[in-house]
Amino acid sequence: MRTFKELIKSENAKIGQGTLIFSMSSEKNCAAGIAGECDLWGKGVKGCYAAKAEIQYKNNVPQFRDECEARWKITDSFTAAEAFLAKIKSARTPIKAIRFNESGDFHSTECIDKVIQIATMIGELFPKIRIYTYTHRKSLFTHLANAILPKNLTINISDRKLEGFNSFVVDKEIRVKKGKGFKGALGYIAVQKQLKEKHNTNLICLGDCSKCTLCKITHGKTIICPAH
Ligand code: SF4
Numbered sequence: 001m002r003t004f005k006e007l008i009k010s011e012n013a014k015i016g017q018g019t020l021i022f023s024m025s026s027e028k029n030c031a032a033g034i035a036g037e038c039d040l041w042g043k044g045v046k047g048c049y050a051a052k053a054e055i056q057y058k059n060n061v062p063q064f065r066d067e068c069e070a071r072w073k074i075t076d077s078f079t080a081a082e083a084f085l086a087k088i089k090s091a092r093t094p095i096k097a098i099r100f101n102e103s104g105d106f107h108s109t110e111c112i113d114k115v116i117q118i119a120t121m122i123g124e125l126f127p128k129i130r131i132y133t134y135t136h137r138k139s140l141f142t143h144l145a146n147a148i149l150p151k152n153l154t155i156n157i158s159d160r161k162l163e164g165f166n167s168f169v170v171d172k173e174i175r176v177k178k179g180k181g182f183k184g185a186l187g188y189i190a191v192q193k194q195l196k197e198k199h200n201t202n203l204i205c206l207g208d209c210s211k212c213t214l215c216k217i218t219h220g221k222t223i224i225c226p227a228h
Helices: 050-056 061-074 077-090 109-125 138-146 185-199
Strands: 019-022 097-100 130-135 153-158 167-175 222-227
Touching (some): 019 077, 050 061, 077 109, 109 130, 109 138, 109 153, 167 185, 185 222
Parallel strands (some): 019 097, 153 167, 167 222
């Protein structure tokens, strides 16, 4: 099995450069889906966006994410923080953020505590690096609500509300436009006006995390994202 450092990804089309990514599992093994706490789970390309890569690149993405899950479960927070720090120091592009879970979710309260400890250790050396993730784990909300999060960590609550946390809500009726002229973030721009009017907010997902910090700063408000 590869080391924790070797399993930290440094790029993804939506998340962009300058962000390190580590996932606690695949979409297929997502703890929120298995617990019945996410209604986007198990619906293939029509559901969670994390499923798409697992279907499109079925010979390597699921295997890679399974390896991440196995490694995550046996790695303590100190070793994981050291791996991130080594990756930050050797990165060619300055690291501005760390994203947990482009697929998957917290397995348990221990996972939440591990992320808090990792963020705290990274924050001591790199306080400006934002660490963020998302969770559908309703059954872990009490633990989250009682946790003390370091300033550099933002946990977005997917599709639900939790006092003091950002909510990240996918509008399942308004879908990112695909096809000619709507590549990548352009598909998001095409539906932005519709989302703004429908939800009466300016906090709309841009579809390009390299240019947006809405999910990386804790503001306690609701961010609306089109289905994608
Ligand atoms: S709201 Fe911004 S930071 Fe959050 S997922 Fe969308 S583009 Fe990325």
